[in-house]
Amino acid sequence: MMQTVTTIAEVRNWSAAARRTGQTVGLVPTMGALHEGHRSLIRRARQACQAVAVSLFVNPTQFGPNEDFDAYPRDLTADQGACAAEGVDLIFAPSAAEMYPTPPTTTVHVAGLTERLCGAHRPGHFDGVTTVVAKLLNIVEPDAAYFGQKDAQQAIVVRRMVADLDFRCRIVICPTVYDPDGLATSSRNAYLTAEQRRRALGLGEALRRAESRVREGRRDAREIAEAIRRHLAAKGIQSIDYIEVVDAATLSPVERIDGPTLIALAVRIGRTRLIDNTIVLDDGAGLRETSSR
Amino acid sequence: MMQTVTTIAEVRNWSAAARRTGQTVGLVPTMGALHEGHRSLIRRARQACQAVAVSLFVNPTQFGPNEDFDAYPRDLTADQGACAAEGVDLIFAPSAAEMYPTPPTTTVHVAGLTERLCGAHRPGHFDGVTTVVAKLLNIVEPDAAYFGQKDAQQAIVVRRMVADLDFRCRIVICPTVYDPDGLATSSRNAYLTAEQRRRALGLGEALRRAESRVREGRRDAREIAEAIRRHLAAKGIQSIDYIEVVDAATLSPVERIDGPTLIALAVRIGRTRLIDNTIVLDDGAGLRETSSR
Numbered sequence: 343m344m345q346t347v348t349t350i351a352e353v354r355n356w357s358a359a360a361r362r363t364g365q366t367v368g369l370v371p372t373m374g375a376l377h378e379g380h381r382s383l384i385r386r387a388r389q390a391c392q393a394v395a396v397s398l399f400v401n402p403t404q405f406g407p408n409e410d411f412d413a414y415p416r417d418l419t420a421d422q423g424a425c426a427a428e429g430v431d432l433i434f435a436p437s438a439a440e441m442y443p444t445p446p447t448t449t450v451h452v453a454g455l456t457e458r459l460c461g462a463h464r465p466g467h468f469d470g471v472t473t474v475v476a477k478l479l480n481i482v483e484p485d486a487a488y489f490g491q492k493d494a495q496q497a498i499v500v501r502r503m504v505a506d507l508d509f510r511c512r513i514v515i516c517p518t519v520y521d522p523d524g525l526a527t528s529s530r531n532a533y534l535t536a537e538q539r540r541r542a543l544g545l546g547e548a549l550r551r552a553e554s555r556v557r558e559g560r561r562d563a564r565e566i567a568e569a570i571r572r573h574l575a576a577k578g579i580q581s582i583d584y585i586e587v588v589d590a591a592t593l594s595p596v597e598r599i600d601g602p603t604l605i606a607l608a609v610r611i612g613r614t615r616l617i618d619n620t621i622v623l624d625d626g627a628g629l630r631e632t633s634s635r
Numbered sequence: 636m637m638q639t640v641t642t643i644a645e646v647r648n649w650s651a652a653a654r655r656t657g658q659t660v661g662l663v664p665t666m667g668a669l670h671e672g673h674r675s676l677i678r679r680a681r682q683a684c685q686a687v688a689v690s691l692f693v694n695p696t697q698f699g700p701n702e703d704f705d706a707y708p709r710d711l712t713a714d715q716g717a718c719a720a721e722g723v724d725l726i727f728a729p730s731a732a733e734m735y736p737t738p739p740t741t742t743v744h745v746a747g748l749t750e751r752l753c754g755a756h757r758p759g760h761f762d763g764v765t766t767v768v769a770k771l772l773n774i775v776e777p778d779a780a781y782f783g784q785k786d787a788q789q790a791i792v793v794r795r796m797v798a799d800l801d802f803r804c805r806i807v808i809c810p811t812v813y814d815p816d817g818l819a820t821s822s823r824n825a826y827l828t829a830e831q832r833r834r835a836l837g838l839g840e841a842l843r844r845a846e847s848r849v850r851e852g853r854r855d856a857r858e859i860a861e862a863i864r865r866h867l868a869a870k871g872i873q874s875i876d877y878i879e880v881v882d883a884a885t886l887s888p889v890e891r892i893d894g895p896t897l898i899a900l901a902v903r904i905g906r907t908r909l910i911d912n913t914i915v916l917d918d919g920a921g922l923r924e925t926s927s928r
Contacts, residue, residue: 350801361654447746448765448799455742472741473800476769480801505743507766508773509644 343428345633346433350481353395353434357483358523366531366592369484371475371509373554374398374435375529376424377413379519382489384428387517395482396425402438403446404470407504415532419539436484441477450476452499452506455593459606460617473498474501479509487511492518492526493631496618498593498629515629518618520546526618533614542611544577545618552605556622561599565585570607583608583615590621590629599623637719639711639726646688646727650776653724658685658897659699659889662777662804664768667691667728668822669717676781677721679809688725688775689718695731696739697763700821703906708825718876727775734770734862745792745799748886752788752899753910756876764789765796772802780804781908785811785819787912791886791922808922811911813839819911826907837870838911845898849915854892856880863900876901876908883922885913892916 347353359365368391370383380396387394398421405411418435425433449469455461456468479487489497495512501513524546525539534542547568555566567585574582588595590602599622606619621628636920640646653660661684663676667745682689691714697813701896711728718726742762748754772780782790794806802874817839818832827835841863848859860878867875881888883895892915899912 354803412674444799446799447748448796450741450800451744452741477799477801480803483803503741506737506739506770507743508770512648512777546859554658 344422344430344433346422346435348434348436349440350436353432353481356395356432357393357481360393361483366486367391367482367484368394369478369482369487370394370396371478371489372396372398373400373414373529374421375417375532376421377527377529377531378521379490379492379527381424381428382519383490383516384425384430386514387486387488388429389576390486390514392486393431394429395434395484396430397482398419398433398435398479399441399478400473401441401470401474403442403473404467406464406466409464410530410533413527413533437583441474446473446480449473450503450507452503455495455499455502458588458593458595459584459586460608461495463608468496470500475500476503476507476509479504479511484511486514488514490518491515491549491621492528494606494621494629495593498591511517517628526616528616530614530616534611538611540615541577541579542616544574544579544610545607545616547577548573548591548607549618549620553620553622556599556603563599563603564598566599566605570605574607574609579609579611581610583591583610637715637723637726639715639728641729642733643729646725646774648724649688650686650774654776656815659779659844660684660775660777661687662771662775662780663687663689664771664780664782665689665691666693666707666822667714668825670812670820670822670824671814672783672785672820674717674721674811675812676783677723678720679807680779680781680901681722683779683807686724687713687722688727689693689723690771690775691726691728692734692767692771692928694734694763694767696735696766697760699757699759702757702790703823705827706826708822734767738808739766742766743796743800745796748788748792751867751881751886751888752879753878753901754788756901761792763790765792768793769796769800769802772797772804777804779807781807781809783811784808784914785809785821785911787899787914788886788921791884810921819909821909823907823909827904831907834870834872835909837867837872838900838902840870841866841900842898842911842913846913846915849892849896856889858898859892859898862907863898867900867902868869872902872904874903883917893921 368387400414450472498514570585584609588604590604601626603622608617654875661680693707710783743765863878881897883897895917896915901910
């Protein structure tokens with residue numbers, strides 16, 4: 343029977359009871375507004391773990407002052423329905439006051455990996471992410487936590503934090519899920535008009551073309567990035583935060599693509615910021631096999 | 636039978652086995668060179684917990700470039716003797732390579748509490764402390780960890796980190812232990828010549844006199860600090876890092892002493908840095924009852 347709880351104490355009781363009976367615990371940390379991408383993470387956790395928790399928390403500390411914290415979609419009832427359908431055992435839906443009873447003074451910072459890509463465009467964002475993930479790992483004490491490759495930099499940064507701070511938890515990174523029309527699933531897709539959504543399909547198209555180019559043997563990073571830029575421009579996407587071609591483990595820019603490489607982009611369509619990425623030359627393993635540990 | 640292990644994996648196995656059999660786990664994190672102060676922490680852990688681990692690790696990241704990392708006393712055999720005598724179950728004595736297999740990129744930072752007192756004189760010190768304590772808590776997964784009031788700021792900062800990041804562990808702060816001559820026990824006392832040690836007794840004397848003044852009703856923080864400075868000068872201690880009179884919960888300076896107040900000092904005698912402190916107006920509870928949580 344699925345429970346929804348709002349306090350840290352209730353989660354600790356649930357988790358302790360699960361461990362006491364020898365169950366493995368899986369955690370899917372989310373900001374709610376669950377879509378097929380989240381559901382794929384939950385299914386992965388459900389396959390591997392005997393007790394599955396999903397956290398629903400729109401974490402204020404990872405939003406910048408001009409970002410969409412207030413507008414971010416929230417729908418607990420729909421999220422409960424999705425979790426029940428996927429066989430989740432526990433939903434943890436805390437208030438901000440439960441998570442931050444006093445103004446937060448402790449920050450977990452990962453240097454290096456956070457400085458480029460989204461980190462360069464969202465100051466403080468990854469400190470907010472790593473700090474809240476550290477809290478959630480301490481609250482739930484899971485054996486494994488599940489993240490999507492869609493937020494590739496987030497997943498890599500969290501994996502680095504978990505390794506550096508010796509959290510016992512395993513970080514599992516799952517493939518991006520695409521809607522039938524080719525748009526990567528995202529809670530922020532709800533902001534798009536039909537016309538904006540058609541333009542947004544340019545992201546996936548540009549990445550699929552980049553994959554083809556690499557398969558054909560083109561290895562010049564700048565040429566690949568430029569082709570992506572042209573494709574996005576042809577789709578009417580001019581506002582580009584970044585198009586980056588980086589080492590998939592270190593997130594350092596590469597000139598030539600000759601090992602597992604992350605091709606990542608962030609654009610703005612209207613007021614909506616969208617991201618997507620692909621990993622090339624990785625034998626199809628994505629981030630699963632490019633561990634930085 | 637006491638075990639000494641050097642790898643994280645061995646600690647995890649030990650800790651998991653203890654938890655599996657329903658034992659509570661206590662951790663005493665130390666840099667080795669164990670003295671009576673450490674032994675009092677171990678005894679406290681031994682009373683409260685069924686399985687007791689002591690970590691011995693001279694953590695390089697909490698030493699500044701001009702500090703005494705290389706000179707810091709190390710004596711595993713003596714420490715093993717002390718731990719065996721106190722009934723310790725597990726010694727964790729890792730190498731730096733075991734704790735930091737890659738150059739550390741993740742830092743746990745506590746803002747506010749770390750900026751004054753020792754934090755002002757040892758840049759980066761508390762980041763090193765909180766980061767290594769976070770690692771040790773994740774490696775050992777103790778129910779309680781034991782710190783001495785002698786390092787009052789450290790204890791307060793660690794307690795704040797544990798609260799902010801929701802570590803399940805309880806932080807227990809134990810009274811400072813004094814040698815029979817009145818010097819607070821410290822691994823760094825080994826650096827002192829007999830003459831320097833006589834001068835060092837001025838620290839405890841000055842603090843005991845400050846306590847008397849407060850008991851007599853004197854509440855002006857500046858007057859108390861000035862009296863300490865005069866006493867130290869009379870003992871030939873001129874090199875003073877700080878003499879601070881601060882709120883025992885927030886570590887903010889106070890003008891009048893009218894609640895639990897930390898009177899803390901740091902001085903240099905020759906090349907040795909010594910600290911000591913007392914809490915006044917706390918009904919004798921010390922840091923135990925001045926939780927910032």
